[in-house]
Amino acid sequence: MNETHAEFNHPHITDVAWCPGCGSHILHKEIHLALHELHIEPENLITLSEIDEAIKLSDRKLVVVIESGESDMPGEGGNHFIHALRRNADVTVIIHNNMVYDPTNAQASPASQRSTKAPARVNGEKLKSFNPLEIALVMNAPFIARGLAGDIEQTKMMIKEAIAFKGFSVVDICQPCVIFNKINTCQWFKKKIHYLPKGHDTTDHNAAFRLATGSNKLPLGVFFRHEEHELYEDLASYRLNPALSAASAR
Amino acid sequence: MTDTKKTTRQVNVTSKTSVSVLFAGDSGDGMQLTGTQFANTVAVHGTELNTFPNFPSEIRAPAGTIAGVSGFQLQFSSKPVYTPGARFDVMVAMNSAALKANLKNLHRGGIIIAGTEGFDEKNLKLAGYPEGANPLHDGSLDNYIVFPVPILQLTREALKESGLSSKEVDRCKNMFVLGLLYWLYTLPLEGTMETLYAKFQKNVWMAEANIRAMKAGYFFGDETELFANLGRFDISPHKQHGIYRRVTGNEACAIALTAASKKAGLELFLGSYPITPATEILQTLAKKKKYGVKTFQAEDEIAGIVSSIGAAYGGALAATNTSGPGLALKTEALGLAVILEIPLVIINVQRGGPSTGLPTKPEQSDLFMAMYGRHGEAPLPVIAACSPVDCFYATYEAARIAIEHMTPVICLSDGYLALSSEPWEVESPENLAEIKPRFQPAREASAPPYLPYKRDERQVRSWAIPGTKGLEHRIGGLEKQNETGNVSHDPENHELMTKLRAEKIDLIAESIPLQSIDNGQLKGDLLVLGWGSTYGAIKTAVEQAIEQGLSVAHAHLRYIHPFPKNLKEILGNYKQVMIPELNNGQLVHIIRDTFLIAPVSLTKVQGVPFNEMEILTKITDLLKELKS
Amino acid sequence: MTDNDTTIKVLPVLTAKDFASDQEAKWCPGCGDHSVLQQLKQLLPELGIAPENIVVVSGIGCSSRLPYYLATYGVHGIHGRALPMATGLKIARPDLSVWVGTGDGDALSIGGNHFIHTLRRNPDLNILLFNNEIYGLTKGQYSPTSKIGLRTVTSPSGVIDHPFNTAALTIGSGGTFFARAFDRDGKFLRSIMMRAALHRGTSLVEIYQNCPIFNNAAFEAYATPDKKADNTIYVEHEKPLVFGKGKNRGIMLDGFTPIVVDLDKEEFSTSDLWIHNERDINKASILARFADDDSLPRPFGVFYAEERVTYEDALAAQIKEAQKNGCWTLEELLKGENSYEIK
Numbered sequence A: 001m002n003e004t005h006a007e008f009n010h011p012h013i014t015d016v017a018w019c020p021g022c023g024s025h026i027l028h029k030e031i032h033l034a035l036h037e038l039h040i041e042p043e044n045l046i047t048l049s050e051i052d053e054a055i056k057l058s059d060r061k062l063v064v065v066i067e068s069g070e071s072d073m074p075g076e077g078g079n080h081f082i083h084a085l086r087r088n089a090d091v092t093v094i095i096h097n098n099m100v101y102d103p104t105n106a107q108a109s110p111a112s113q114r115s116t117k118a119p120a121r122v123n124g125e126k127l128k129s130f131n132p133l134e135i136a137l138v139m140n141a142p143f144i145a146r147g148l149a150g151d152i153e154q155t156k157m158m159i160k161e162a163i164a165f166k167g168f169s170v171v172d173i174c175q176p177c178v179i180f181n182k183i184n185t186c187q188w189f190k191k192k193i194h195y196l197p198k199g200h201d202t203t204d205h206n207a208a209f210r211l212a213t214g215s216n217k218l219p220l221g222v223f224f225r226h227e228e229h230e231l232y233e234d235l236a237s238y239r240l241n242p243a244l245s246a247a248s249a250r
Numbered sequence B: 001m002t003d004t005k006k007t008t009r010q011v012n013v014t015s016k017t018s019v020s021v022l023f024a025g026d027s028g029d030g031m032q033l034t035g036t037q038f039a040n041t042v043a044v045h046g047t048e049l050n051t052f053p054n055f056p057s058e059i060r061a062p063a064g065t066i067a068g069v070s071g072f073q074l075q076f077s078s079k080p081v082y083t084p085g086a087r088f089d090v091m092v093a094m095n096s097a098a099l100k101a102n103l104k105n106l107h108r109g110g111i112i113i114a115g116t117e118g119f120d121e122k123n124l125k126l127a128g129y130p131e132g133a134n135p136l137h138d139g140s141l142d143n144y145i146v147f148p149v150p151i152l153q154l155t156r157e158a159l160k161e162s163g164l165s166s167k168e169v170d171r172c173k174n175m176f177v178l179g180l181l182y183w184l185y186t187l188p189l190e191g192t193m194e195t196l197y198a199k200f201q202k203n204v205w206m207a208e209a210n211i212r213a214m215k216a217g218y219f220f221g222d223e224t225e226l227f228a229n230l231g232r233f234d235i236s237p238h239k240q241h242g243i244y245r246r247v248t249g250n251e252a253c254a255i256a257l258t259a260a261s262k263k264a265g266l267e268l269f270l271g272s273y274p275i276t277p278a279t280e281i282l283q284t285l286a287k288k289k290k291y292g293v294k295t296f297q298a299e300d301e302i303a304g305i306v307s308s309i310g311a312a313y314g315g316a317l318a319a320t321n322t323s324g325p326g327l328a329l330k331t332e333a334l335g336l337a338v339i340l341e342i343p344l345v346i347i348n349v350q351r352g353g354p355s356t357g358l359p360t361k362p363e364q365s366d367l368f369m370a371m372y373g374r375h376g377e378a379p380l381p382v383i384a385a386c387s388p389v390d391c392f393y394a395t396y397e398a399a400r401i402a403i404e405h406m407t408p409v410i411c412l413s414d415g416y417l418a419l420s421s422e423p424w425e426v427e428s429p430e431n432l433a434e435i436k437p438r439f440q441p442a443r444e445a446s447a448p449p450y451l452p453y454k455r456d457e458r459q460v461r462s463w464a465i466p467g468t469k470g471l472e473h474r475i476g477g478l479e480k481q482n483e484t485g486n487v488s489h490d491p492e493n494h495e496l497m498t499k500l501r502a503e504k505i506d507l508i509a510e511s512i513p514l515q516s517i518d519n520g521q522l523k524g525d526l527l528v529l530g531w532g533s534t535y536g537a538i539k540t541a542v543e544q545a546i547e548q549g550l551s552v553a554h555a556h557l558r559y560i561h562p563f564p565k566n567l568k569e570i571l572g573n574y575k576q577v578m579i580p581e582l583n584n585g586q587l588v589h590i591i592r593d594t595f596l597i598a599p600v601s602l603t604k605v606q607g608v609p610f611n612e613m614e615i616l617t618k619i620t621d622l623l624k625e626l627k628s
Numbered sequence C: 001m002t003d004n005d006t007t008i009k010v011l012p013v014l015t016a017k018d019f020a021s022d023q024e025a026k027w028c029p030g031c032g033d034h035s036v037l038q039q040l041k042q043l044l045p046e047l048g049i050a051p052e053n054i055v056v057v058s059g060i061g062c063s064s065r066l067p068y069y070l071a072t073y074g075v076h077g078i079h080g081r082a083l084p085m086a087t088g089l090k091i092a093r094p095d096l097s098v099w100v101g102t103g104d105g106d107a108l109s110i111g112g113n114h115f116i117h118t119l120r121r122n123p124d125l126n127i128l129l130f131n132n133e134i135y136g137l138t139k140g141q142y143s144p145t146s147k148i149g150l151r152t153v154t155s156p157s158g159v160i161d162h163p164f165n166t167a168a169l170t171i172g173s174g175g176t177f178f179a180r181a182f183d184r185d186g187k188f189l190r191s192i193m194m195r196a197a198l199h200r201g202t203s204l205v206e207i208y209q210n211c212p213i214f215n216n217a218a219f220e221a222y223a224t225p226d227k228k229a230d231n232t233i234y235v236e237h238e239k240p241l242v243f244g245k246g247k248n249r250g251i252m253l254d255g256f257t258p259i260v261v262d263l264d265k266e267e268f269s270t271s272d273l274w275i276h277n278e279r280d281i282n283k284a285s286i287l288a289r290f291a292d293d294d295s296l297p298r299p300f301g302v303f304y305a306e307e308r309v310t311y312e313d314a315l316a317a318q319i320k321e322a323q324k325n326g327c328w329t330l331e332e333l334l335k336g337e338n339s340y341e342i343k
Helices: A002-007 A022-038 A056-060 A074-076 A078-087 A132-138 A152-164 A186-192 A205-213 A230-238 A241-249 B031-045 B098-106 B121-126 B151-158 B166-170 B173-184 B190-199 B204-223 B249-264 B278-287 B301-313 B324-340 B367-372 B390-405 B415-418 B492-512 B532-547 B567-571 B588-596 B612-627 C033-048 C061-069 C081-093 C102-111 C112-121 C165-174 C184-197 C225-231 C281-292 C312-321 C330-334
Strands: A044-048 A064-068 A092-097 A144-147 A167-173 A193-195 A218-225 B013-015 B017-024 B046-056 B069-077 B086-093 B106-115 B145-149 B231-233 B241-246 B269-273 B294-297 B318-320 B342-348 B382-384 B408-414 B421-425 B475-477 B524-531 B552-558 B559-561 B573-583 B600-603 C056-060 C072-077 C097-103 C125-131 C175-181 C203-206 C232-235 C247-253 C259-262 C298-305 C340-342
Touching: A002 C102, A022 A064, A022 A152, A022 A167, A074 C340, A078 A132, A078 B231, A078 C112, A092 A152, A132 A144, A132 A167, A132 A205, A132 A218, A132 C165, A144 A152, A144 C125, A152 A167, A152 A218, A152 B588, A186 A193, A193 B301, A205 A218, A205 C061, A205 C281, A230 B559, B017 B031, B017 B098, B017 B173, B031 B046, B031 B069, B031 B173, B031 B190, B031 C340, B046 B173, B046 B415, B069 B145, B086 B098, B086 B173, B086 C225, B098 B106, B098 B121, B106 B173, B121 C165, B151 B173, B151 B204, B166 B204, B166 B588, B173 B204, B173 B600, B190 B204, B241 B249, B249 B278, B249 B318, B249 B390, B249 B408, B249 B415, B249 B421, B249 C330, B269 B278, B269 B301, B269 C081, B278 B294, B278 B552, B301 B318, B301 B324, B301 B342, B301 C081, B301 C112, B318 B324, B318 B390, B324 B342, B324 B367, B324 B408, B342 B415, B367 B382, B367 B408, B367 B559, B367 B588, B382 C102, B390 B408, B390 B415, B390 B600, B408 B415, B408 B532, B415 B532, B475 C061, B492 C298, B524 B532, B524 B588, B524 B612, B532 B573, B532 B612, B567 B588, B567 C298, C033 C061, C033 C125, C033 C184, C033 C259, C056 C061, C056 C081, C061 C072, C061 C097, C061 C125, C081 C097, C081 C102, C081 C112, C081 C125, C081 C312, C097 C102, C102 C112, C102 C125, C112 C165, C125 C184, C125 C247, C165 C175, C165 C281, C165 C298, C184 C203, C225 C232, C259 C330, C281 C298
Parallel strands: A044 A064, A064 A092, A092 A167, A144 A167, A193 A218, B013 B231, B017 B086, B086 B106, B106 B145, B269 B294, B269 B318, B318 B342, B342 B408, B382 B408, B475 C072, B524 B552, B524 B573, B573 B600, C056 C072, C056 C097, C097 C125, C125 C203, C175 C203, C232 C298
Antiparallel strands: A144 A218, B017 B069, B046 B069, B046 B421, B241 B421, B241 C340, B382 B559, C175 C298, C247 C259
């Protein structure tokens, strides 16, 4: 198991610069395990920290996994996030969601729960918090899931399913920021989370929406998967698709 | 508190003028806190002071490695000091990486206080020492005075009955070091004790544990034989009687914006996005709501500046703060502010670039971007701060120029000024320049139509804010007809407007102070011309050169665009001009371009400030060349 | 009207003429923008707000010329950035009535990030989003709302980008008000703009607007008399969803799936139909998705309206709390809280 984890680590020593106790460490292990179990070779994998569909357009064999935070993506990169959602390329987006901006020392982030106190918002984050799943759902993303970094087995399975899925997959991973977020802590997450019931119908878009927008609990699991959808790279390569030509004939 | 004053044995106390100390350890060792506390105590003591925190860009880089070393350097003195010291006299090294990373900057014969637990096999390996080597024992430190102290063990010993968890106990080890240094420099513990009680109001036992660790460090110095030969030191106070506060550059910027808004009678609005090393300006202002300050943490850098333009249009003193990558994103909006001709302050806290570059390290490489980084002909005033306290005066001046000349102004700081601190004698409101916004009064229906781009003798238009009756007008980014402000594509009009906008900026030179000589004769062999945070290093180097009898002077630019009117004359009074910069020679280009002279360039692009020795050496070399 | 300071007690009676600037509208003949401008000029006097207390903010694009043609305060900014400009203005000056004129390219493409974040913050802005599904000012490139397959100068083989659903995007971003109107139906458009003006918070009005030059007849299915009745449905709060020529068709909800039913058959009556509720976010989200299903009529009217504190009010409350013992002075600011005396 250690070997499988190691094969995706950089062959030269690249120090992992996350804080001790940060959920990102566990999440990375989960991603590595998922990739190994899917038999994806490192040379066919591209990991990015910003959305770039051009890669998928230029080489369809590649597996593209994008890792980002809730301020990099819905914050400064919000526009790229929503446009990637509508285009639907076969990429997997994994959001490290710790509900606070940390590399700049704990300002409120778009996913901060309301009334979070942060240095640049001393009296509490008063905005509606940004729910990546809510927007992904309304934007018709075909695969939507939420996991908890601490639950290795379930989260790994979820990431596997997302990567194997053909289409734009969004996996929101709740991970406590051990340094800066003193509200959304491990204990807080433990109280809030529960896995979706076995009977949850992953084809029911409206049910998924209701579950994603309910604010009291944080349900985990695959909310939604929709198989019949067209990929951006398919559309791009079938430029002379007869159906499309018919649609645009005027 | 008398127990910290009495000593059990007679230990010699030697007077010294200046000492530079470095606290270095892993970024989890609490060195920034220790340094800050030490600096506070020294400041309250009335000693002259300059500090420089230096930490890695990752919040927690791997423990024990060179990349994870966090340092806090300070120089304190009984005469004015302008830098944290070219080299330090004393280094606290909590682990082997801290020693390895900083040894080259320790004076020969300097003191090392080493936490021995940080020199075990694991730590030595993480720091990259060869197997079996330990600098504490292998003679490699023979040129220094080394005090190996089992800091962790002694802290644990002191707190064994504190009831704290072992993790909490271990975190108090920095207080032990602090206590030891207080003993070494005959400084009182009371200030830090007060701070700890205030900080741990709800957990008094935590304050008491920290104090116990600090006292343990103090008494360790007092009671062991270890420091008997070295003795203790005393740096006598220098500051005049008065009320002081200690500020970092970023805090000073935030205070200045608030002060300018009060003085001008405007509301302050800051639209901003978190970015290292500028974020503390947003954080400090977010806490200033009791002064009516409005801060807006926007979704990105562009929204940060554009929201400020909206607020400025509404009649607020509007500002945005950022660092290089953010300024790059804001450039289109800056062009809008230029053509709208509205007041706006942009504080750019420079860091190493390009791109993400060196986020926590200072550089002066955004000068070109500040001067020219916009599309079209879009000149604007550029001014620079030269010390943490000067960040206040530079930012205040930026706000004054913005409001009185209806223009965006870029105020340059950098990562060194932003985080460094120095004592500041509390300023009184009367000493601050008046700031007079030129609001357009309401217009009667019978009066001639309002002309938004009609100018006064300084080519400045008036500020007509919404809510003022009779002044309804439309402005935008499209070129506008002279005076009326209506959209115009007329070729001659565009040229006229371009020249008017440039002339307005040039005319600011009429109302700013003339350039002065900071130190040295008004005529001579060499002028060292600086800008920004190189002030301290240049000042110290030129002082030493003058002491050596060299014909050198120092001038430091606050106004880079427009230049003070007498700058040309000053430059002509010296045989040679030398410009030290933390970039590849940007001011040299601008000076050469403006005055057709050929200054000598001294550059450093290493993400660290100049030290005075580097500048002094260059001065000496240049003067030798001139003589021969 | 809201009880803010912009309401002047005794106002001279103003008319649409008083809100017309001296600049001639430079849109193409037949452009839907003329209609929006006309309705806005009619509406503004009805609001009872003095012209000097109204600001129209815009970005770049055909629709963004709007401020120039209204005799209020106005700023024409840069591409995509109308919303942060309006937000900054509203935070600094909550007393003003702030309107934004924007388009599908300006608001949803280059300004997409500001769009979603403005909606979640909920400053009290009235956003008129002119959606013509094309880039007009740059002469006919496809936009983020262009339909799949549309052939334009930059999509000669047809658009392959799935278009944005503006209603879904608004609701998903936490917006508090979404309504859809149509340039051809002026009276209805004005009533919707009035609702937007009355809503305290960010009001997003999507206006289907015809570009006769580069994307003519994009909304023809909702315009011509023969098609309009069956292809559109006008939703009203607490009223059943009825449409069709003789109001003989309706929408019923089967679980969460909308179904078109024929009211002429005895099987169904209006009491079986979906009753519109502007405060139900789940139903609003289903309504938003009608646009993805060609068998359903296109809804117009207020989809969703939620009362939520505005950004500027929340900030003002924090400042009020911080100043409960008075506003601090310049002297206190300069002295700071950690000053010390050297004797």
